[in-house]
Amino acid sequence: MEHDEEPAKIRLFVEAELDAGVSVGVTAQQAHYLKHVLRLGTGASVGLFNGRDGEWAARIDGIGRGWASLAVHTRTRPQRPDPDLWLVFAPIRRARIDFVAQKATELGAALLWPVFTQFTVMSRVNTERLRANAIEAAEQSERLSVPAVREPVSLDTLLAGWPTDRRLFVCDETGTAPPVATVFGASTLPRGTPAALLIGPEGGLAGAELDRLAKLPFVSRVGLGPRVLRADTAALAALACWQALAGDWSD
């Protein structure tokens, strides 16, 4: 059933299957948000999405301390495929990594993958926290999906297992890489090519890492202008430029 009904303003991500007539639960945190932050009760309207079945309107048919049950009734939007863009990034400090997960979700990244490089200062990544940030950003940005979050790997492991049909764009601050508009422009990159962006840590990629990457057949180097960008700014700028030139902002 497809209606012209407005999508609900409150949107929650759930894992469960969504279909007319099914009843789904939410996490304790989501239930708390509905009951205590939004002060919603039985009968209130909530939008739901799971990354597969589109967006559905649902009504709260039961709510209590740490739980809520929602009756799914009407599909408000069909599922839409996301652009096939991964963000591979050296982990950075807490506030900035949260920010990268949120912004990358808004900007439509399909997958977030932390990678340890030579100058990476952080030695651990809380992928649960990354995923929570991605879910929250997806709920607020009308996305119908949540980016996948992979467990961190070393650059060696990443490259050893790289799917060679996926173009890896390495953001390169040495000033010698071709401009981003040239590299992402339609003339050099057929639309729909699976893509990934690699963003180094605050100290940049090491010279030896850049040399090694430049020799790989699936790698293209990308320059982001003459100013020094922080790692989080570079990630965002590269995502926005890719969407504008090769992703779904140009449709």
Next chain:
Amino acid sequence: MEHDEEPAKIRLFVEAELDAGVSVGVTAQQAHYLKHVLRLGTGASVGLFNGRDGEWAARIDGIGRGWASLAVHTRTRPQRPDPDLWLVFAPIRRARIDFVAQKATELGAALLWPVFTQFTVMSRVNTERLRANAIEAAEQSERLSVPAVREPVSLDTLLAGWPTDRRLFVCDETGTAPPVATVFGASTLPRGTPAALLIGPEGGLAGAELDRLAKLPFVSRVGLGPRVLRADTAALAALACWQALAGDWSD
């Protein structure tokens, strides 16, 4: 005197004229940073820039509680013109507006100008704080200038005094604006055209505001894709796309 000397790692913005042989002071905050955060003393090397005279190497020739005196000796980089891009934006909450000032500086905006629109929640803007954020970001990003910060105005006042030779790109989330790559692409916009980006508040621009803007001869509407971007994300994404397509990232 121009040498191939490496630019100093520590860079400070000063208002004073910079030239070989002059001695300049710094703010109490900068002196504190040099002495207590970096633990530098007499003889240490510091880079200086003022937005006019390029970047200069200097040596601390005196430092105390809340003051430092620097002897300027060698120019390390010539001044470079910045792209002529303004960011006009509805003020948003504190952490996010700091963030916009920092990121816009890294991304090369020449001027930051808060504007009050119909759905703007904030009623005051701390422009001193905006400027402090911009200075700090310029010091860290190898920029040789600091964006100007204007006092906030209403949208009415902004438009009444708009310099009509400056293109105003209005980021429009209604889904009907042409894609950003088309609008910023070289075919429609001669390189070097003075430009400004207008970003609405979290609730977007009002319908009547968008209608009014669309009728102005110096306005172009710009679409940033199918997902809903937060105001700060939209500002960053638009800045990055403009630099990539019409600014100095494509040189």
